[in-house]
Structures are given as C-alpha cells and as structure tokens.
Amino acid sequence: MRWYVARRLLWAIVATFVILSITWALLYVTEQQALTSIQFQAAVSGGDAEAARAAYEQQRGLDRPLWRQYTDYMTNMATFNWGYSTSRGQPVTAAIADALPYTMMYSVPWTILTVALGLSIGLYSATHQYSRFDYAATFVAFFGYAIPNFWFGIVLLVVFGVHLDMVPIVFDPDAPVFSLANARQLVLPVFVLTTGSIASLTRYTRAEALEYVEATFTKTAKAKGVSERRILLLHVLRPAAVPLSTILVADLLGLFIASSYLVEVVFGIPGLGQLSFKAIQNQDTPLVLATTLVGVFIAVIGNLLQDVAYTVLDPRIDYGDR
Amino acid sequence: MGQRHEQRTERQQGTPLLSVRDLTVEFDTDRGPLRAVDGVEFDVEQGETVCLVGESGSGKTVTAETITKLIRMPPGRVVRGVAELDGRDLLSLSERELRRVRGNRIAHVFQDPQHALNHCFTVGWQIREAIQVHEDVSDAAARERTLTLLDQVGIPDATTRYDDYPHEFSGGMKQRIVVAMALAANPDLLIADEPTTALDVTIQAQVLDLLEAVQAEYDMSILLITHDLGVVAELADRVVVLYAGKVMERGSVYEVFDAPAHPYTQVLFDCLPGRGRPLRSIGGRLPDLHDPPPGCRFAARCDYARDECHTGDQPPLYDVEETQTQTASCVYHGPSGDPAVLRDGHSAGESDG
Numbered sequence: 001m002r003w004y005v006a007r008r009l010l011w012a013i014v015a016t017f018v019i020l021s022i023t024w025a026l027l028y029v030t031e032q033q034a035l036t037s038i039q040f041q042a043a044v045s046g047g048d049a050e051a052a053r054a055a056y057e058q059q060r061g062l063d064r065p066l067w068r069q070y071t072d073y074m075t076n077m078a079t080f081n082w083g084y085s086t087s088r089g090q091p092v093t094a095a096i097a098d099a100l101p102y103t104m105m106y107s108v109p110w111t112i113l114t115v116a117l118g119l120s121i122g123l124y125s126a127t128h129q130y131s132r133f134d135y136a137a138t139f140v141a142f143f144g145y146a147i148p149n150f151w152f153g154i155v156l157l158v159v160f161g162v163h164l165d166m167v168p169i170v171f172d173p174d175a176p177v178f179s180l181a182n183a184r185q186l187v188l189p190v191f192v193l194t195t196g197s198i199a200s201l202t203r204y205t206r207a208e209a210l211e212y213v214e215a216t217f218t219k220t221a222k223a224k225g226v227s228e229r230r231i232l233l234l235h236v237l238r239p240a241a242v243p244l245s246t247i248l249v250a251d252l253l254g255l256f257i258a259s260s261y262l263v264e265v266v267f268g269i270p271g272l273g274q275l276s277f278k279a280i281q282n283q284d285t286p287l288v289l290a291t292t293l294v295g296v297f298i299a300v301i302g303n304l305l306q307d308v309a310y311t312v313l314d315p316r317i318d319y320g321d322r
Numbered sequence: 323m324g325q326r327h328e329q330r331t332e333r334q335q336g337t338p339l340l341s342v343r344d345l346t347v348e349f350d351t352d353r354g355p356l357r358a359v360d361g362v363e364f365d366v367e368q369g370e371t372v373c374l375v376g377e378s379g380s381g382k383t384v385t386a387e388t389i390t391k392l393i394r395m396p397p398g399r400v401v402r403g404v405a406e407l408d409g410r411d412l413l414s415l416s417e418r419e420l421r422r423v424r425g426n427r428i429a430h431v432f433q434d435p436q437h438a439l440n441h442c443f444t445v446g447w448q449i450r451e452a453i454q455v456h457e458d459v460s461d462a463a464a465r466e467r468t469l470t471l472l473d474q475v476g477i478p479d480a481t482t483r484y485d486d487y488p489h490e491f492s493g494g495m496k497q498r499i500v501v502a503m504a505l506a507a508n509p510d511l512l513i514a515d516e517p518t519t520a521l522d523v524t525i526q527a528q529v530l531d532l533l534e535a536v537q538a539e540y541d542m543s544i545l546l547i548t549h550d551l552g553v554v555a556e557l558a559d560r561v562v563v564l565y566a567g568k569v570m571e572r573g574s575v576y577e578v579f580d581a582p583a584h585p586y587t588q589v590l591f592d593c594l595p596g597r598g599r600p601l602r603s604i605g606g607r608l609p610d611l612h613d614p615p616p617g618c619r620f621a622a623r624c625d626y627a628r629d630e631c632h633t634g635d636q637p638p639l640y641d642v643e644e645t646q647t648q649t650a651s652c653v654y655h656g657p658s659g660d661p662a663v664l665r666d667g668h669s670a671g672e673s674d675g
Contacts, residue, residue, distance in 0.1 A: 216437040224452040225425035
C-alpha cells in the first residue's frame with residue numbers, strides 16, 4: 001500500500017506539472033494576441049509598430065528564448081513568485097493570503113456542519129426508513145438541492161437582514177474572527193451553503209447505510225449483544241465510509257469552488273471567490289491565474305486524498321504487488 | 323458467569339432451558355399482515371439438540387430469530403406467545419435487557435458465512451468484541467481468549483490469523499470463525515440457522531462435527547434449523563416439524579425417523595433418496611400465509627385429507643400411540659381417527675434407509 005500511495009503522490013505532482021504547462025501555453029497565446037493589438041494600435045496612431053512590439057516584449061520578458069520563458073515561469077510558480085496584481089497593487093500571493101482567511105471563516109464551519117448533519121440525518125433516515133422523519137429529511141434535502149444558492153442567499157438577506165434586521169446586510173471585514181458580530185454575519189452564508197451541500201450527502205449516506213443496515217453482518221453484531229448505536233457507528237458506518245469518503249471529497253470540492261464565487265459576491269465577503277471575480281472584471285491576468293490555480297491545486301490534493309482514503313478504508317483492496 | 327451458573331442450579335428439575343409457547347409472529351406487507359409463525363410450541367432442554375425442520379417459507383428462521391428479537395420490528399410483530407429462558411419471558415424484556423441475553427446466553431450462527439462477518443474489521447477484532455460486550459476484560463485478556471477460541475474451532479496458526487480480514491478466509495473457515503464468535507461469551511443455547519447450507523458437502527460434515535464437539539465441551543443446547551434430514555439424523559435429539567408456520571409433528575429423533583406420524587413428515591421422508599421407495603416430490607405449494615385456508619395447513623396437499631381436515635382450526639398436537647414423546651397435529655391421531663390408515667405403506671421396518 002505504501003508503494004501505491006507513493007505512486008499516487010508522484011502522479012499528483014505530474015498532474016500539477018501538466019496543468020501548469022497548459023496554463024503557461026494559454027498565457028503565451030493571450031500575450032501574443034495582446035501584442036498584435038498593441039502593434040495595431042501603434043500603427044493606427046502613426047507610431048512605429050516594431051518599436052511598440054520591442055518595448056512590450058522587453059517589459060513582459062517575451063524577448064527571451066521560448067524554453068527560457070517556460071523555465072522561468074515554472075521556477076516562479078514553484079517558488080511562489082506568482083506575479084504582481086496591477087488592480088490591487090500588491091503581489092498576487094499577498095492578495096491570496098489576505099483573502100484566504102475570509103473564505104476559511106465560512107467554509108470550515110460549513111464543511112463540519114455538512115459532514116456532521118449529512119451523516120447523522122442519513123443514518124437516522126436509513127434506520128427509520130419511510131418514517132415521518134425520513135420523508136421530512138428527503139423533502140429538506142431535495143429543497144436545498146433544488147434551490148439556487150445565490151437566489152436563496154438574496155432572499156434570506158432580504159428577510160433576515162432588511163425586514164427583520166437580525167443580521168447585518170453589509171459584511172464587515174474588520175470584525176474579530178471569534179466574535180458575536182462575525183458569527184452573525186456568517187450565519188446566513190453558512191446556512192445557505194449547508195442546505196445546498198447537505199442534500200447529496202444525506203441521500204448517499206442513507207443509500208449506503210441501508211445496504212449495510214440490512215446486511216447479515218449487522219444481524220451478527222446484534223446477535224452478539226452489541227448496542228444499536230455501536231452497530232450504527234461502527235458496523236454500518238465503517239463499511240459505508242468507503243464510498244462516502246470519495247463522494248464527500250468530490251462533492252465538497254466541487255461545491256467549494258463553485259459556491260464560493262456566488263456566496264461571496266452575494267454576501268460581500270472579501271474571500272477567494274470575490275478576489276477572483278474582481279480580478280476577472282479588472283482583467284488582472286496574474287491574479288486570475290493565481291486564484292484559478294488555487295482551485296486546481298485543491299482539486300488535485302482532494303483527488304489524492306480520495307484515492308488514499310480508499311486504500312486505508314477498504315481492507316479488501318490490495319495494492320501489495322502493484 | 324458465576325451468576326449464570328447459580329441460575330442454572332436454581333432452575334427446578336424439569337423446567338426446560340428454553341420454552342417457546344404459542345409463538346405467533348406477523349409481518350406487515352403491502353397485501354396486509356402475513357402470519358409467518360402461528361402458535362409454535364417446543365422446548366429445548368439443557369444440553370440437547372433440537373432440530374426445527376421444514377421446507378423454505380415454513381417459518382423456521384422467523385421462529386428462531388424471534389426468540390431474541392433479531393427480526394426487524396416493524397414490519398415484524400409478535401402477536402402473542404412467550405419464549406422463556408429459565409422461566410423468564412424474553413419477548414417482554416426491554417432492548418437493554420435483551421442485549422445481555424444475546425450472545426451471552428443465546429448465541430446465533432447464520433446460514434451464509436460469506437456475509438456474516440463485517441469485511442472492514444479483522445476476525446480477531448470481531449470475536450474480541452463479542453467477548454468484551456459482555457465481560458469487562460482487558461484487550462490483552464480478550465485477545466488470549468480469542469486465540470483459544472480460534473484454536474478450538476480449528477483455525478490453524480491462530481496467532482498470525484488473528485489480524486486477518488474475513489476475505490482472507492475460505493467459506494468453511496469463515497463459518498468456523500462465526501462459531502468461535504458465538505462461543506465467545508460461553509452461551510447456554512446456540513441457535514444455528516442452516517449453518518451448513520451454504521457450504522460444500524465435505525465442509526458441511528466438518529462444521530457439523532465441530533458443532534457436536536463444542537456442544538459437548540461447552541455443555542450447551544443447540545437449536546438447529548435445517549431442511550436437511552441427513553443433518554437431523556446426525557445431530558438431533560428431538561425434532562420439531564414446521565409447515566406454513568404451524569407445528570405438524572414433534573418427537574424424539576428415533577420416534578420420528580422410525581415412524582413419521584404426520585402425513586407431511588411422511589412425504590418429507592419420501593423426498594429423501596435411498597429409502598427403498600421411489601423418490602417423489604410433494605405436489606402443490608405452501609398455502610397463502612396472508613389468508614390461510616381453514617382446517618389443517620397441509621390438507622390441500624395431503625393424500626389422506628378428509629372433509630373435516632378442511633374445516634375449523636389446525637388440529638391440536640395429539641399424542642401418537644405407542645410412543646413416549648411423539649405428537650402430531652393430525653386428525654388421524656385424534657379421538658375419531660385411526661392412525662393405522664397413515665401407517666399403511668409406512669411400516670416401521672421399511673423406513674430404514
């Protein structure tokens with residue numbers, strides 16, 4: 001298994017390398033296009049197109065040989081020298097470091113809530129199949145899944161922020177992290193995200209657990225005198241955790257990347273999503289690149305964890321000789 | 323454990339270890355209640371082996387799994403009846419009290435060893451759990467006892483196999499591990515539900531031998547559920563024949579094998595090859611348990627059925643003449659019947675295979 005994990009880790013590095021190379025190629029193409037338009041502009045305004053090209057190329061380092069540009073780019077990436085954000089007037093890494101805590105503030109409680117609630121509601125639904133609770137949970141799950149996050153966020157803001165005045169409408173980035181004021185302004189985004197993500201986890205947990213609630217080995221455990229709770233938490237949840245862990249990682253990552261944009265823009269949270277959103281609006285290429293790469297790296301690491309989770313959780317999968 | 327032995331000595335002479343009375347179990351289905359077990363009665367004495375015999379769907383498994391309430395409730399429901407262990411009714415116990423009985427005093431072995439063990443835990447862990455659920459012993463002590471158990475049930479090289487997962491064992495080995503797990507808390511009664519059905523023939527004999535050996539060693543009673551009359555002949559002291567949720571016949575294994583009293587038992591034996599009679603199958607099928615016909619459950623398939631067999635209730639279990647313990651739920655053994663009619667073509671001598 002150690003060899004498998006090592007190989008998987010190596011593959012993650014290769015994948016990262018490939019992704020970075022492709023982004024470099026894309027960047028190169030966009031810069032060539034920008035160059036063409038600059039030459040055109042210079043010619044139209046009566047200047048020397050060749051001189052404009054040389055000035056631009058020197059400024060951007062495009063006069064270096066191609067392989068040199070590539071290796072410099074890769075070295076910069078590896079050393080976290082990710083360029084300078086013109087719209088924010090600070091290095092890209094600094095901009096990300098500023099935004100990351102705000103994203104963490106809602107995504108950490110959101111992830112914990114999703115896992116805790118999704119698993120427990122799913123398990124309870126499985127053991128009380130077709131009960132009133134099961135039907136209610138199914139309804140809530142599909143409601144949260146069907147309703148668009150950004151719309152639900154706006155509605156909640158209008159109701160609880162404007163009409164009931166229970167939460168602030170404008171996000172205050174200076175509120176201390178662990179304060180009541182911060183908790184109040186984070187309640188709605190966390191709630192909206194949780195209702196959206198809890199649905200699939202609840203349904204998957206219910207389906208997976210149902211398979212094992214009815215299994216013979218669960219009956220064996222009951223016949224041994226094991227308590228219902230221990231059966232559920234060990235004998236049912238443990239085998240169910242194998243498929244669930246993969247669903248969980250893929251699901252949460254996808255939601256994390258997609259939802260953070262919408263929720264941060266709606267609630268005005270200055271996190272990674274908003275940083276990326278504004279960078280696109282301001283055509284701040286290094287910042288767009290960096291915020292996109294953060295998402296890509298999270299996905300690569302998530303996939304790695306997912307594969308490793310399989311080997312750790314299911315003893316029947318043998319990687320000994322592969 | 324000490325307490326349990328006290329209970330054993332307290333038990334009056336003549337009180338059976340397990341006494342099932344008028345056990346009636348229904349399942350709620352889309353077509354209404356289905357009565358899977360209807361008024362089943364039998365006893366299991368200390369140290370003896372009782373076999374529940376019957377074809378598929380006759381209520382054997384439901385009977386066995388209702389004793390410690392392993393059936394899922396709902397949809398299952400105990401309509402009436404008691405299952406007394408040392409005179410204490412298990413069916414009225416709370417879930418908490420039942421947990422102290424399960425595994426500890428009554429252990430189970432199920433039909434399919436492939437799925438009876440959890441694939442995510444080592445066999446050592448699973449046997450250790452069975453010990454530690456009932457006894458407050460250290461991990462090291464429980465491990466020692468687990469190794470002894472594995473050794474006893476014939477797992478070679480127990481120390482190294484302790485940390486192996488179920489998928490690393492063969493089917494026969496898995497069933498041995500399930501037996502070891504059942505023995506973990508030193509039970510008084512082992513309920514084995516078709517323990518050999520899923521195994522191939524050579525392994526079947528080994529597992530049956532194992533059950534006999536551990537029964538002697540642990541001084542347990544065994545309630546064995548099977549449709550295999552060969553297994554019954556090998557292990558049973560007494561036999562209970564079930565059909566469509568009703569007891570058709572009860573008696574010692576010698577009495578029943580020597581001269582099956584109920585027409586159903588008789589045709590059941592006719593289904594066995596090598597008994598000197600042409601092999602036959604039983605025509606028709608089990609009655610609909612949602613709405614069973616009046617009279618004897620077997621009447622529709624019985625060669626000897628008379629008009630009275632199709633009316634009223636299932637006949638009571640009449641004592642069979644010239645026997646010690648044999649009873650049969652058939653009008654021919656009642657006051658108005660003549661058992662000689664049934665004996666026709668089923669004389670004692672001929673039934674020897």
